[in-house]
Amino acid sequence: MNKLHWKIGAILGLLILSFWLLYPTVEWYTKTPDERAKLEAVRMRPKRILNLGLDLRGGTHLLLELDVEKLGKKEQLNDAMSRAIEIIRNRIDQYGVGETPISRQGERWISVDLPGISNTEEAENLIGKTALLEFRLVNTSEAAQAVVSKAENMDGSPFNKDGSLIPEIAKMMPKNTILCKAAAGEEGDRARYYVLDATVPVTGAYLESARVETDRQFGTPSIGFTFNKEGGRLFDQFTGANVGKYLAIVLDGVVHSAPVIKTRISGGSGVIEGQFTMQEARDLAIVLRAGALPAPVNIIEKRVVGPGLGEDSIRKGLRASLAAFLLVVLFMIVYYKGGGFIADVALALNFVFLIAAMSYFNATLTLPGIAGMILSLAMAIDANVLILERMREEMGLGKPVAMVVPMGYDKAWSAILDSNVTTWIASIFLFQFGSGPVKGFAVTLTIGLLIGMFTSVFVTRAIYEFWLTSNPKELSI
Amino acid sequence: MIRILHKTNINFVKLRYVFFAISGLVTLTGIASLAIKGVNLGLDFTGGTMMQVKFDKPVPIGAVRSALDAAKVEASIQSFEDENAFAIKVKGTQENVNQKADEIIGALKTIKDASFTEEKRDYVGPVVGRDLAKKALFAIILSMFGIIVYVAFRFSNPVWGTAGVIGLLHDVFVALTAMSLTNREIDLVIVAAFLTIAGYSINDTIVIFDRMRENMRNFPKMPLAELINLSVNETLSRTIITTMTVFITVLVLFLFGGSAINNFAFCMLIGTVTGVYSTVALCTPMVYQWERRSHK
Numbered sequence: 001m002n003k004l005h006w007k008i009g010a011i012l013g014l015l016i017l018s019f020w021l022l023y024p025t026v027e028w029y030t031k032t033p034d035e036r037a038k039l040e041a042v043r044m045r046p047k048r049i050l051n052l053g054l055d056l057r058g059g060t061h062l063l064l065e066l067d068v069e070k071l072g073k074k075e076q077l078n079d080a081m082s083r084a085i086e087i088i089r090n091r092i093d094q095y096g097v098g099e100t101p102i103s104r105q106g107e108r109w110i111s112v113d114l115p116g117i118s119n120t121e122e123a124e125n126l127i128g129k130t131a132l133l134e135f136r137l138v139n140t141s142e143a144a145q146a147v148v149s150k151a152e153n154m155d156g157s158p159f160n161k162d163g164s165l166i167p168e169i170a171k172m173m174p175k176n177t178i179l180c181k182a183a184a185g186e187e188g189d190r191a192r193y194y195v196l197d198a199t200v201p202v203t204g205a206y207l208e209s210a211r212v213e214t215d216r217q218f219g220t221p222s223i224g225f226t227f228n229k230e231g232g233r234l235f236d237q238f239t240g241a242n243v244g245k246y247l248a249i250v251l252d253g254v255v256h257s258a259p260v261i262k263t264r265i266s267g268g269s270g271v272i273e274g275q276f277t278m279q280e281a282r283d284l285a286i287v288l289r290a291g292a293l294p295a296p297v298n299i300i301e302k303r304v305v306g307p308g309l310g311e312d313s314i315r316k317g318l319r320a321s322l323a324a325f326l327l328v329v330l331f332m333i334v335y336y337k338g339g340g341f342i343a344d345v346a347l348a349l350n351f352v353f354l355i356a357a358m359s360y361f362n363a364t365l366t367l368p369g370i371a372g373m374i375l376s377l378a379m380a381i382d383a384n385v386l387i388l389e390r391m392r393e394e395m396g397l398g399k400p401v402a403m404v405v406p407m408g409y410d411k412a413w414s415a416i417l418d419s420n421v422t423t424w425i426a427s428i429f430l431f432q433f434g435s436g437p438v439k440g441f442a443v444t445l446t447i448g449l450l451i452g453m454f455t456s457v458f459v460t461r462a463i464y465e466f467w468l469t470s471n472p473k474e475l476s477i
Numbered sequence: 478m479i480r481i482l483h484k485t486n487i488n489f490v491k492l493r494y495v496f497f498a499i500s501g502l503v504t505l506t507g508i509a510s511l512a513i514k515g516v517n518l519g520l521d522f523t524g525g526t527m528m529q530v531k532f533d534k535p536v537p538i539g540a541v542r543s544a545l546d547a548a549k550v551e552a553s554i555q556s557f558e559d560e561n562a563f564a565i566k567v568k569g570t571q572e573n574v575n576q577k578a579d580e581i582i583g584a585l586k587t588i589k590d591a592s593f594t595e596e597k598r599d600y601v602g603p604v605v606g607r608d609l610a611k612k613a614l615f616a617i618i619l620s621m622f623g624i625i626v627y628v629a630f631r632f633s634n635p636v637w638g639t640a641g642v643i644g645l646l647h648d649v650f651v652a653l654t655a656m657s658l659t660n661r662e663i664d665l666v667i668v669a670a671f672l673t674i675a676g677y678s679i680n681d682t683i684v685i686f687d688r689m690r691e692n693m694r695n696f697p698k699m700p701l702a703e704l705i706n707l708s709v710n711e712t713l714s715r716t717i718i719t720t721m722t723v724f725i726t727v728l729v730l731f732l733f734g735g736s737a738i739n740n741f742a743f744c745m746l747i748g749t750v751t752g753v754y755s756t757v758a759l760c761t762p763m764v765y766q767w768e769r770r771s772h773k
Contacts, residue, residue: 055737063605106608118595124574299574300602309529309596316735324729328722335479335718367737368666371730375673378726379680382719386684389715415687418631422683423676425623429616430669441669 004469007462015349018356025049025359037116050359053366053440055305056314059115063301064088064127066108070295077108080294085110088297090290091126110297118306122283130252130296131287133204135238136196138246138258143174144195151179151193158193180248182255183274194255196248201238203292206231210288212281213271221281223272225288232268240264251284252296317367321374328381336388338476342463343384343456350380350455354448363447366440372427376448379423383456386412391477401475405464409457416457424449481717485710490702493762500647500759507654516657519664520599522613524606525568526577529597532561536591541565548584550577557736562596570603613668620672621645624679632686640763641682644755648678651751652744661740670741674748677723681716681756688712689761701768705761713757720753 024046028036039045054061071080081104088110092100101113114123151158151169158169158179165179173179174195182192208228214221227235239247239261248258249272256274276284329347332340354373358365391408399407427449430442468475489496520527538556541563545552555564567577578598585593601609621642629638649671656663688708696704727749731742 063602065604121575299600301605302574302598302600304595304598306594306596308531308594312735316733317730317738320730320732320734323733324726327725327729331722331725335481368669368741371738371741372669374726374730375723378723381722382680385715385719385722389712389718393711411691415684418628418683418687419680422624422627422679423673425627426620426672426676429620429623430672438665438669441666445673 004462004465007458008466011349011459011462014353018352021048021356021360022352025355048360048362050355051362051364052314053364053369054113054115054303055367056365057115058118058305058307058309058311059113060117060120060123060305061301061303062112062114062120062124062127062299063105064110064112064297065300066110066294067296067298068108075294081108081110084293084295084297087291087293088112088127091287092123094286094290109300116307118304120302120304122279124299126283126286128297128299129283129287130293131204131284131290132252132292133207133288134200134250135202135235136200136248136250137242138248139174139177139195139197140246141174143172144177147172147174147179147195148193152190157191180250180253180255194248194258196250196255202227202231202234204288205292206234207288207291210285212278212285221276221278222274223276223281223285223288225270225272227268229268232266235268235270236264236266314367317370321370324374325377328378332381332384336477339384339388339391340477342460343381343388345463346384346455346460347377347380349459350377350448350452353451353455354444357447357451358444361447363443364440365444368438369440369444372441372444373448376445376452379420379449380452380456382419383412383416383452384460386415387457387460388477391475395475395477401473402468404475405461405468409461413457416453420449420453481714485713486706487710487713488706489709489757490705490762490765492758493766496758496762500755503651503654504647507650507657510654510657514657514660516653517660517662519662519667520566520568520601520606521664522606522610523568524570524601524603525566526571526581527564527566527597527599528578528581528595529562529564530585530593531596532563532591532593534591535561536563536588538563540588541585544584544588545581547587548580550580550584552581564597571600572603574600574602609665613665616668617649617671617675620675624675628679628683628686631683632690636767637686637764640760640767641679641686643763644682644760645675645678647755647759648674648748648751652748655747656740656744659743661743664740666738666741667744670744670748673745674752677748678752678755681720681752682760684715685709685712685756685761689764701765705765709757709761716753716757720749724749 028046028049031039036045066081066084068077068080071077085102085104089100089102092102092112092114100115101111103111105111112127114120117123147169150172158166160166164170165173169179176198177195178198180194180196182194184191206227208226208231210223210225212221213224243261243263245261246258247261248255250256251272256272259273272284329344332343334340336343354376387408390412391404394404394407394411395401424446427442427445430438431446464475538554541554541556545554545565550567552565552567555566557563565581567581571577578600582595624645625638625642628641629635632638652671652674653663655661656667661667685708688711689705692699692704692708699707724746727742727745730738731746734742
């Protein structure tokens with residue numbers, strides 16, 4: 001075995017490895033959409049495959065911002081962020097969407113991708129609810145009643161835009177109380193308010209489960225919940241100490257009901273009643289089960305691609321790319337003959353290696369990603385043009401074939417290296433665009449350039465050397 | 478052997494003032510266009526809402542316009558006639574994610590005898606827009622800086638690196654000018670195109686610089702003008718062929734790639750042409766201009 005054998009062996013080995021890495025991707029995308037959906041739903045989606053970006057398969061991208069100002073004082077931002085991500089993941093999982101990449105971006109942003117979903121109203125409601133459940137005592141003192149009647153008979157809202165109380169109301173509030181709006185009743189009703197104790201004896205953090213229950217008589221939905229052991233104990237103590245008083249059930253700052261505590265409630269379960277539709281009740285049960293967000297989140301970016309547009313752009317983009325690819329391949333063979341053919345073989349290998357590498361890294365292919373791929377392939381062709389032109393020059397000087405090949409490579413190398421590195425410098429700064437189409441471009445271009453250097457220099461040279469061992473005098477370029 | 482170019486002997490150095498004048502003119506056009514027309518910044522940077530809808534039958538753009546006017550939605554409308562589709566954009570600061578989109582949908586529902594489906598919807602909040610603009614600017618500045626450093630290091634001559642970067646800036650500026658003149662929108666994808674043009678432009682320049690470096694070693698006594706002309710002419714057929722392959726590729730994408738990558742392809746098309754021009758006609762004569770002065 002000489003050096004050349006090793007080179008050829010390494011190339012063939014890489015090719016086999018690539019096919020092996022490609023197999024899951026090919027297998028996945030030859031399944032029917034229904035089969036894929038079924039497998040995704042049960043988390044059977046293969047790990048190491050090439051993903052299609054939302055612009056190609058349709059879907060929704062959401063960017064959420066955690067409202068840090070409403071975070072508890074003691075809470076660390078990092079903890080809150082990871083908890084928020086965890087909870088959002090839980091909620092979406094219950095919704096049954098399948099693979100949904102959720103990741104932190106920057107300081108306080110969370111990126112959520114919902115592939116295949118373009119009607120996002122439900123999903124947005126599900127994600128956007130803070131779902132902070134609190135049980136508070138209603139303050140029924142005279143001062144409190146005065147506040148309530150004043151607030152209910154006002155023309156405007158008793159709250160400022162930022163959620164604080166207007167001064168007129170604020171100075172009437174009894175000590176250690178807060179004012180809460182009641183859930184909207186039937187239309188046309190005036191807004192109603194409650195004055196509640198500031199201390200929160202029990203919260204939704206102690207919930208073990210929540211489910212939709214329907215009233216036997218009227219069929220109206222409500223949400224039944226069960227506390228865990230500690231929550232049950234706290235609730236038992238709390239209700240025991242406050243028999244005869246009103247208990248407000250507050251969800252995200254809105255009082256949903258305020259029944260009177262008739263007896264001590266042990267056993268740790270209860271019901272939230274209110275004017276829910278079936279859908280609302282179901283969503284509420286989900287978010288209560290998944291837990292409360294540490295602070296509210298706001299949607300600050302949303303991008304939706306309908307399924308039709310995705311298919312259309314993938315078809316057009318792919319067809320055009322394929323046509324361009326074939327044109328270049330053809331041109332190389334016509335212009336450089338044998339040398340062009342070898343460059344084309346390298347190009348094909350480049351393509352296979354690139355897709356295999358992207359599958360292995362579980363990368364996402366977007367439309368700009370395809371553009372990046374094409375550009376990296378063009379760079380690989382450029383490297384071969386550089387080499388071939390050098391070889392032609394050396395041939396023109398009348399050098400023997402055995403010298404033309406190594407001279408061509410040696411002289412072209414510095415230009416190939418420098419040009420690839422500079423393009424690479426430009427592409428690497430695009431990685432900072434956390435996610436989305438531009439990152440797709442950066443990924444394919446960066447990987448593509450590395451692989452392109454390998455195939456257009458190492459692989460083609462091995463092929464020439466292999467050719468020259470049996471035909472030392474002939475070179476068709 | 479097929480050859481596009483046989484041995485050429487064009488005196489690029491002698492023609493340099495013509496080239497400088499052409500580039501000066503183009504740059505002035507660009508400055509004028511940017512000053513008068515400005516650039517059409519996309520939603521990515523301005524923030525706002527974009528909706529693309531497809532009707533089930535042909536609807537005149539006037540009907541869409543008047544429906545939106547009636548609902549008091551101030552929007553720009555782009556029509557894709559062969560597809561019965563419209564892109565409706567409301568740029569600017571919007572705090573609420575679905576508000577504008579709902580207004581648009583409400584307005585479009587008033588159009589009689591035609592129903593539509595939503596194909597695409599983008600909402601970019603004000604914070605995100607600013608953030609993306611900042612990142613794009615950083616990406617461009619940092620990569621230019623990285624390229625200068627690398628080129629200066631590889632050629633151990635700051636004049637060459639600077640000439641290369643001026644060529645690159647020239648090309649990106651020309652592409653920007655073309656975008657401004659044709660009123661095409663600049664979004665994140667176009668930023669990617671700018672960076673690719675930058676990479677390509679410097680790539681071409683480096684190939685010629687590389688040849689100049691080599692010829693300097695081989696013919697240490699050759700006058701600079703002759704050396705530059707020799708190097709550019711020697712690499713000319715490679716420059717043309719490479720550019721042609723890229724140009725064909727991008728042209729096909731431009732003509733048949735569909736609306737989603739049309740702007741990107743257009744930008745690249747301009748970039749490849751000006752990339753070759755700047756390398757051959759700007760960067761190398763510039764090196765001559767500066768080096769000659771410093772030797773005097």
